[in-house]
Amino acid sequence: MDSLTQAVLGAACGQAVLGRKIGAKALAWGAIAGTLPDLDVVSRVFSEHEIYGLLYHRGLTHSIFITLLASPLLGYLAHKQRGAVAVLFGLLLVLFMGGMGLKDDNAILQGIGLFILAVTAWVGWRYWGSKNPPQLKEEPSWKSWSWMFFWAILTHWLIDACTSYGTQIFEPFSSYRVSFNNIAIADPIYTLPLLLAVIIIPFFKNNKWQQGINTAALVLSTAYMGLSFVAKNQVNAVVTQNLKEQGIESVDFLTYPSILNIMLWQTTVETKDAFYYGTYSFWDEDSKMEFKKLPKQHELLDKWADEEFVQILKWFAQGYYSVEEGENGELYMNNLRFGLMGFGFLKGKGEYVFRHRIYLKDGQLEAEGVREARDIEMDLLFELLWKRIWGDKHPLVN
Numbered sequence: 001m002d003s004l005t006q007a008v009l010g011a012a013c014g015q016a017v018l019g020r021k022i023g024a025k026a027l028a029w030g031a032i033a034g035t036l037p038d039l040d041v042v043s044r045v046f047s048e049h050e051i052y053g054l055l056y057h058r059g060l061t062h063s064i065f066i067t068l069l070a071s072p073l074l075g076y077l078a079h080k081q082r083g084a085v086a087v088l089f090g091l092l093l094v095l096f097m098g099g100m101g102l103k104d105d106n107a108i109l110q111g112i113g114l115f116i117l118a119v120t121a122w123v124g125w126r127y128w129g130s131k132n133p134p135q136l137k138e139e140p141s142w143k144s145w146s147w148m149f150f151w152a153i154l155t156h157w158l159i160d161a162c163t164s165y166g167t168q169i170f171e172p173f174s175s176y177r178v179s180f181n182n183i184a185i186a187d188p189i190y191t192l193p194l195l196l197a198v199i200i201i202p203f204f205k206n207n208k209w210q211q212g213i214n215t216a217a218l219v220l221s222t223a224y225m226g227l228s229f230v231a232k233n234q235v236n237a238v239v240t241q242n243l244k245e246q247g248i249e250s251v252d253f254l255t256y257p258s259i260l261n262i263m264l265w266q267t268t269v270e271t272k273d274a275f276y277y278g279t280y281s282f283w284d285e286d287s288k289m290e291f292k293k294l295p296k297q298h299e300l301l302d303k304w305a306d307e308e309f310v311q312i313l314k315w316f317a318q319g320y321y322s323v324e325e326g327e328n329g330e331l332y333m334n335n336l337r338f339g340l341m342g343f344g345f346l347k348g349k350g351e352y353v354f355r356h357r358i359y360l361k362d363g364q365l366e367a368e369g370v371r372e373a374r375d376i377e378m379d380l381l382f383e384l385l386w387k388r389i390w391g392d393k394h395p396l397v398n
Contacts, residue, residue: 001159001190003038005187006038008195009034010152012214013155015201017148017151018145021144022137023207029078032085034153036070040056043057051309051313051367054312059175063168063169063172065170066171067157068150074145074149075144075150087124090117090123094113094120159225161178161180162183163179163181164185164256184260187260187261190224191221197213231262231263231282235255236255238289242291245288246291250276251272252270253270254267258385263283264388266339266343267280267289274296275293276292276293277339284391297323297325300325300331310333310358313358321335326357330357330358334352335353343384354369357370
């Protein structure tokens with residue numbers, strides 16, 4: 001999920017495991033632990049091509065293997081020299097922000113990188129250069145530190161696996177992406193209890209109150225996550241019934257919630273020669289779904305089927321993609337696992353979250369992300385989202 005959610009979830013795990021020993025400071029250490037897996041984005045600085053970013057992000061650092069291996073190692077390091085963990089975290093952030101800033105000539109990212117570098121240097125001085133480095137009220141054991149890192153990293157990739165983007169939890173033994181498709185990559189209702197707990201807990205000195213607030217936040221967020229599975233099960237039944245009533249012979253289908261909520265759901269249905277896209281809201285007056293047909297045209301990619309970039313894009317799409325031919329012979333590959341921008345109501349360009357242009361450049365196959373979706377006005381997208389959530393099946397007609 002989004003970085004804020006991962007940080008506050010990690011903070012809650014830190015508080016749950018270490019809060020009784022070190023109080024609210026456990027929130028900060030948990031936030032660091034919960035963010036560490038996403039620092040695989042550093043790979044983008046060294047990647048020769050943007051397509052490899054799809055392959056590396058949510059890969060090895062989000063795996064069962066690394067969770068089991070890194071937790072005791074990080075726990076030992078935090079127990080013996082915990083300043084090193086904080087400095088390592090900061091240096092990785094510096095490397096990503098500064099590196100991407102230099103790579104894209106982005107002054108803002110470069111500035112953020114320099115700021116993080118200054119903070120990292122200060123942390124290093126406080127722990128290693130100062131005569132009186134900060135001490136904890138009670139030093140947790142190596143086992144306690146390891147247990148905290150374990151839960152923070154485990155819950156990180158567990159909730160990532162619940163999104164449509166998916167997670168390669170079996171790396172390095174398998175690159176299969178686990179995607180439960182039950183929650184959006186950003187959902188404020190899941191995040192809010194955890195965020196409020198992180199804000200409130202430092203104001204309470206009583207440890208029982210701190211732990212109680214933290215436990216309540218974890219219970220509420222987990223209950224909401226459970227509710228998303230219940231909602232998905234009901235939506236699957238609605239989609240199945242609509243396919244039967246409308247005579248659409250499906251091979252398979254996906255259901256996934258729209259951004260920021262679990263009330264409005266999208267579906268991509270695969271048939272022999274096409275895909276069908278539709279939406280369903282729990283506030284719809286009836287359960288009849290209107291589908292938009294999207295021709296597959298997979299055969300257009302046959303001539304480049306053995307090319308690495310094409311194989312990566314196919315792997316990322318998990319079979320849910322359509323292909324279009326451009327005016328100059330280039331191909332456009334549309335990933336359908338993330339639905340349509342504007343829920344199919346927008347005409348023309350910008351409908352796909354992941355759309356890649358594939359073409360020959362100097363005799364070599366080239367693939368690049370098409371950023372058409374960024375040109376759509378955000379006000380319009382939020383208006384369509386709001387109206388469709390509340391049961392308006394034709395929001396642009398009004």
